[in-house]
Amino acid sequence: MGGSNGSHCSFVLLAEFHIFEGAQLKYQFPQPLGVDESILAMSMLPDGAEAQLDDWTIFFLNQTPFNTISPVLALDTPETQSIDLPGNDDERGKKRELLCVLNLVRTKHDKTLDRGAKVMALAICTRHPYIQIFKPLLLMALDDYFSNPSQDCLARLFDAVNAIDLSGAPTLSRSEKLIMRSSERKDIFVEKFANLPSQPAAPHHGSRMVQHKSTPSTDSHSSFEDGLLMRSKDRDKPPERSGPSSNGSHGQPGSYSPSDSSFSLGGSAVWVGDESGLDLAGGESSSTTSSSYTKDTTITATSRKRRSTGASSSSSHLLSHFKPSAPPQPFPDHARSNPVKDTHFYHTTVAYKDHHLPIKMPLGTFPEEVGDYSLITLVKVFSSYQQVTGPLHPHLHTNGAQTHPIIILFNALVTGKRIIFLGHKRPAGEVSNFVLAACALGSGCGAVLRGFIERAFPYANLRNRDDWESVPAYIAGVTNPIFESSKAWDLLLDISTGNVSVAKEIHTNWPVGISIQISAPLITRSGTLKTEASVGSEEEIARIAKEGSKSDFAFKDNNADRIFIDDIRAAIDDHFGEGLVRMRFTEYVMRFVRLASRYEEEATGSTKVGFPSSPFSESPGHLPQLGSGLSFNDEASCWRELVANGHRIEAWRKTNSYQYLVADYGKHQANAAIKGFDLVHQLMRFRHAKNMTDSEALTIMRALADNVGSYEQVVELLASLPHGNGLLFLAFGLLHPRELVREATVDIFDQLRTFPVGVLFLQALNQFQRYAYVRQAHAKERKHLEQQGGPGNGPSDSTQGQQGRLHSNSVVSDRSNPTY
Template identity: 65%
Template structure:
């Protein structure tokens, strides 16, 4: 990611001296120009002597007191780390790059020493947010230093990290990162590794290799994305005859010159193309079948060499059709997970394996866990203090995690206290909170720049002077400090709101004077993942009137249920990304209703079919006027407070940049997808307009990926669009086929089409085949295009 070198800017080593206290002993390759006592205290946290090993994180270049000086002499154009994909400077080029410091603290017991132990810390400074990849080499370097305490150890560590080769790592756009993190498939974007030598590719020679998606070439045959089947009565039929001599049966047809079989029933034969290709393509991985001019039985690659025993007379069992792409671990040719770039760091005589995550955003630093955060603060009984409307969006029933989110986005001063806890654990909570507020880095930003994962008394004045700081401390003396607004004690799971918060943040009117109150209300339903107010009320066992903006609580109940049923961290992160996305769209609607326009969203309009060219709707709306007013009113205070923060300024800049760089232009894609998903009534005219707009504007690789980035798994992926294959109007079916044909032209699109159920896949391919025949025989009166048969 970027050029080689520049991964490590500095290496620091600090030791605790019994007389002088924490001392910064070495700075390599040059002094940072920061107060050495501040660095030493940050590297040697309180209570470090009680832990054998501890990891902490802190940042440089946040504030004047921790900004390095002089500017890095190593930052020449040849070695400077390139900006991460999706990390735009947005006119902030005058600000120094934020440096992440990963710090390893160790207590070395030695009976010959006066206090029986030596406490020291070794740290590296890097611009990369995925600092966790450097833990193995840092552990080895500290062992090396203990064996030979000299600055040569720091030089070896510096050179080893900077020699790490990341030049082959794919550079992903924001949309590609979103698609990658939504997918559990270990081969997602495998075509991005095609430029690497075979030994460095994430898949071996026998695994699939996509062609490059940067070209405009079509990704041949969606056959590779469909589960195949063959009717029992056609097992002896030649493929060429099927294509050229007869019309397709209910189970087979020709698409793009290849015979395609659809379904997961028994009786399917697995075949390969006439060219005799080996199983080094996508279909060997996903368990699909492509036939050319003649049928040949293909060697099995589904599990092991012994898997052929599961075939009977060439028949592939249903159990071998479906799991092949869902359980990639079962395939012998499967290599490494494409969610990571695999490389090594050569330290001394060791080659340390490194897995660099490819879908990390700048607001996601290190290892963090939203599951841990939710588990630690899950009871409203543990919340105390005044109920400020910036924090409480559902009265006394507001969940502690929602209180934390509200405090993050409204710019409150937050402290995580972990008395007698390792400093590394406290740091993790701070990093998790930053991810929570930013929507896992995918929606908002500005949280990491005011985060102090480990803070102490030595630099108290500096970090407390930062507005809206997010700090982690281990000293209980901070409980009595008057400078925080929200204190979260990770030891007992309690949340305390400052008693003078109303004085610090006076409550103001939510509607500016002289402007009308909330007026608009309905364009399309609220997101299905959160449900409408009526649905939420039913779930809560109450009527609509008593459902006072409880969408947040229902959301947290869903999150807790997912954790209880052992859904992974990735699922929880995706749900919080959805939540923050919805908050931003809601805030955009509020801003438009109160001041007449919005700076970071599309205006709220409804579909208008009265014009010669129908105008699509845009923006956010609700199920009805009452529900819309109630939800906006319930969120008004936190939205007003958020509009005064840096996070709001950043989202306005990001939206303006997106309007210039988005490849799908001219309409609000999210609005159209929500209309298809949630509208109780969608007219034929609007459905035709939506599908035609998508098929006309989603053609290139970048456009396909941008569309897929909107389709979160909880929303069903392409499933709702696939219902267009069953629509009563020919125009909708035709536009859906055009759109899917354009999506399947690229490997990642084929992956998403693969996720459709058998009925949807079958309907699409039948329609595509019928359209193909219609184009080939436009003047044949005996052909019924609607059915694709004679």
């Protein structure tokens, strides 16, 4: 994050509309940019600006030779080096860093003027993608200029922006950002704010429990893999619960209760002695650990009062005998008792004249997501496949004529098509937001792919048409309907009507199979997997497109995409938030990449963007070998998906986005904290395997226990967990019939418990799983003490009987327990 080194704002620009000369760039502070002033002025004063009182637009600099800045003074100082794009050193080292321009346009009506109004625009150029934090400053600065028009206003704005002190903001890794984005807890990573006294404290809410609303469907807020493999037939049927009901009576007086103080960390306990729930600092319920924790992991307690979990518990004498398997990391006691308002943001202030404006800098932003975009709005506007017109193309229509417009848009983004968002008589800022949302959609909200922002033109016009149309695979937002009649686009989306148009010349511009070269034929166990290489001339392509489903080249029924869109629409209809929708799209793009890796392996014999696919194997005299790659329940479903996605994957492999991912994947593997096996594959096996052998379960658990110890390894594991389920599926290992599996699971959870973020995930488990962990962890420690000749006072027979009954009831009550 930038500090107070003057790197937040590079330039301040002011433009105004002159009645005779048109749009004019009046000021450039602190120096001229060296870009065509008329292009800058037209970008700052969009068409129809006089019809809007206020409008926000966004555009970028340093994308093309036309808009690359070349100021008199050199800007290549250490303070202005590029922000942390993943893997940007090699590929982008020769390019100037992309600058985001946030522009405010205002129309002030005045009957004394010739046109009856004065139109002005004020913009700042910044390297930060979270440009929305500067909006309050721009509003005040433009008001200041209207009342006293002079360059001094620009200087004050420039100095105020660069005076913002963000040097104390925590810098999060990619894994930490993924964890933060999936959590609604306002104290996530609060330990990183421990030494920041300027952060205001959150109000204390006592023991009030915040509970997620119920939803009639588990599909609408489950993860993408859940939507594929665990889809419910009846959306209105309430989901079965894996935990005890809220009116259960498992916490009876006199029952064995492990020490809550021995499992406390910074005031937050994994277990509560009376087994009725948790009392977290700041009043947050453990059910808010994730924005979409499914109902079977949510702790429901509407009629119980929470008991505080102080270190003076009656069972605290066990603390002297129980020690975690790894020493806890230093963690200040006051950190969780006095958290910041919301750890998703870094809170600071900026002084402008006599005002102190609050600034909330988001900490989980990736470089590919710029500004305040909304995927929910994007999905709502383009919601029906019946509004899609134009010919079918295998790169775009992965589900034939019924392909959803959002899937068509995603396919166009990843396959490098030219895309235009049209908003006739709509504010230019509205069109800009759709372009930014599309970039986030293609990149998996910045967490998976990149290369979209560098070819995005959120507001484009006739004046700079040669500029943006010269960029291959541009993503442009326009307000002039003249672009609809041009032939310079492959996909046009009208934000006013929701209509999506595929260019009539799409097959001419993107002939399928003409330049496709595959090094090895796709021969499968069941026959030949046909790809673009098997398609001949353009006449054959046109014939196939007309025949549709009657052809072998038919657009296969891609159930995965259809189910994904149904789940997204259900989540929106059930009023789930933007954060959940973004996480679901991130999972979707992650799965697309893993599927592409499998396809690439089958097509070429190897893959550059993932682990090679292999099942779990064991043979006498050899150590068991863990599986890797994207796994399927059966081979038939694997080949169906590969066939349905083959064309868009082949097209994606020819884009810059793919080349960026090849470089990023190599760097990620070199710097990964958990090495030697495919972590995501193992977690997916616990989640979806229909029949898992005891040997595989033990091998996976042992591999995790042996390779998850450091903080970096813990956060990498937590970031890879299925979104919306947390540790749920790993916790099933606590109920496994084999003792070695249970012990390995306890070892993993012991490592998680040594870090504050791991404690939060443990708190989100249901009551049975938390109790099973605490009970087995105490049993393990007592066993260890007995072997060392310690006190060895085991539980009484009655206590053992109660534990046995609880273990049995837990297995029976947990209906989502998979079959190993």
